[in-house]
Amino acid sequence: MRLLLVEDDVLLGEGVELGLRKAGYAVDWVRDGEAATTALIAEDYELMVLDIGLPKKSGLDVLKELRDSGDKLPVMILTAMASVDHRVQGLDAGADDYLTKPFDLAELYARLRALARRNTGRTESLIEYGDIRLDPAAYDVHKGGDKVDLSRREYAVLLSLLENTGRVMSREMLEQTMYGWGEEVGSNAVEVYVHHLRKKLGNELIRTIRGIGYMIDKE
């Protein structure tokens, strides 16, 4: 997959370039805004990782020109500007995602994969966690090869917990994911479904964080 990396800092650029190559991308690395625009015209890319503070032409200008020309190339902004305002500015200019420095390489990989996936329309993929396998396309769940019967709401709770492993989902957040699945949700509904899920999939799977919510640990 061809990727254009625009980063003016040599130290960071080298690291990211190397990392992305290892992750299987064919990386072209340019160090200023004008070179980025030239590269975008000359070559066909499937992804772009773009810094904002660049010599000659700012990353935001590069992005705006790209969008004005009707190009829908997925763009990940990588910048030291940490404030919410900057983030909104970047997203408004047409960025698809935004990562602040310093960042985790693993997170960069994951976000880039998500971007590429969104672009090709494959939004839902098989989720595997330990011996549990969830297939969003088929709405079914297997544990150790055996199919587990789950209600739609139990499924919704499990899906959002598995999609967010390592993060706590508050009761309110889980309730919201269930609204899309039918009727009104009672006040203890989340507790009830978590209880059911534990019975069907094992007690250790879902962790309760008192007063805050539930989570499934990262694998």
Added chain:
Amino acid sequence: MKVSLSSRLLKILMTMLLVSGGITICSSYLDAEEEIQELFDAELARSARLLLSLSQAGFDKVNLSELQLYLQENKLQENLITEGDELSPGHLYEKKILFQIFDAEQKLILRSDNAPLVAIMDKLNGYFDVELNGSRWRTFSVWNRLMEYKVVVAESYEVRSELLDNIMLRLVVPYLVLLPVLLLLLRWAISQGLKPLKVVTDEVSKLDERHLTDLDIEFVPEEIQPLITALDRLFERLRSSFDKERRFSADAAHELRTPLAALRTHVQLMRADEEAKKFILSLDKIMLAVDRATHVVDQLTNLVKYDEGSKVPKLSLLDLRELSVQISADLVPFALEKAIDLSVADTGSMRVYGDESALGMLVRNLIDNAIRYTQFGGKVEVCFSQSVSTVSLHVTDNGPGIDDADYGKVFERFHRGEGHVLSGCGIGLAIVDEIARLHMAEINLTRPEHHSGLHVEVVFNV
């Protein structure tokens, strides 16, 4: 050296009053003295001439010795102290006035009862001072034109000096009585006059170092205007240097992000490499160091963000509990790394007015701090309480707590308790303090009742 403007003014004014009063009294005294001398001298001369005319007119017809006897008999009683009564009219001063009359041969022919038998003055015409019975007398001698009789009248200087003393007393006493009254009046007048200074002082002392606005004083006296202008200029300079300092921190934090990102990326690349396996412990430590530096940079950015003194937060009604749940959810992984039991009490909604992102930062820093400074396997509790007019957030941990001596210092920037090995950077509570200040909330730090640790309470007015 401490100098009081009002006592200085008072000293100067009092000195001037004393000096001018003294000069006035002295000159009045000298003036009165001269007038009295003139007047008494004139009186003396007139008495002498009267006696002289009488002698010329009648001495050849009178028996002089009878006349002298008559004078002796009617003399003022020695023991008469008071001014004469109706039966024997007279005056105490009479014995201080005397006369002698001589004939052409310088023989004493007539004298007042108190006059000596010898000539007190043998000079010719005019005024002379003589010594008589131990006191000074003023004399006036005059001959008649034919040189038949000479009249000498004398008056003790005591008469004059007593009069002068009286005058002096009348001048000085009221002045001395008035002096303390004047002093009080002056004090009052000075304090009234210096009132504008106090207004300026009050106005300046009300200023917060983060809110250095220009002074707003209604009636500025001309004399103080330069001071106020100078202060305003100083504030302007301070403001700009505060701004510079803020920008500097923000810029420094910003500039550190890219090198930190590079460092992190390269360490992660190495860590993923099979050949670097034997360095894995060191690499992990480098990552920890990078995390710590990143935390400092983040906190600096936050501090600068909420430190902008004049910035008024965007207030909206929000649920402090819901916000705390969201923030806690983010921090759970961090708590789990240390096996810390983080919990949020399930009270109903706790509504306060606040800026969502700022309050989120406040809650995050309190919980983050509690987790950071609590030992492996510890406990961090978030709960709430409310009264009629307040809503309070409580964050309690069972960590080591803080030393008594440190309670006042924890809000200082980069202050950290002594000797700990944890990963805080000492800005967290400073940020909390700034945000609480923006929300006019009060922060209380106490030791939990039943165990070690720290209990932070933030009281919001609703």
